[in-house]
Amino acid sequence: SYVLTQPPSVSVAPGKTASIACGGNKIERKSVHWYQQKPGQAPVLVVYDDTDRPSGIPERFSGSNSGNTATLTIKRVEAGDEADYYCQVWDSNTYHRVFGGGTKLTVL
């Protein structure tokens, strides 16, 4: 089955840029979606199809996908961005949806 690998944690100072990686075999061939989840809340889609943002998501959130790594980038990080972030793809071999293990973003 397809495996997505994320770093357990990323720390960033307010106003700086955070990058969260999502590794997978030839992930560039897949559409990657990213979710933000704050404690006690349901996840929220922040980037879909590698690079697109749903309405209402700030332009500070962006995504890229190349080779074996997809990346969620958050510019001008704010305290309110502190959350867990998950990447997700569809595995065309099993027809299953797959989530990465999640990355906890800490704003210093």
Place this chain on the structure above:
Amino acid sequence: EVQLVESGGDLVQPGGSLRLSCAASGFTVSSNYMSWVRQAPGKGLEWVSIIYSSGTTYHADSVKGRFTISRHNSKNTVFLQMNTLRPEDTAVYYCARDRTSGSGYGYWGQGTLVTVSS
């Protein structure tokens, strides 16, 4: 407005059964891809099951043969029948809908807690 409301979570003994419901409003369940995603306490998200608009279903290996996703079109509701429950099935279960087909989960319910314990 799209809304998803889960219900049915409870405390159940190992080996027991439970049926979760996801009542949808603001759209038609049968025209969309609907999933169940779970999250064990302190852990990450885990995809559980999906039902496509065609009616085709898929389940994660961890629940295959024990869980079944289905829908009731006239009630606009999706179900998750969970049998032979194990302690490791303890989690918050979320109902989710694709933003558009295959473009990520754009809509989520608030979740319902299932606890499997003696």
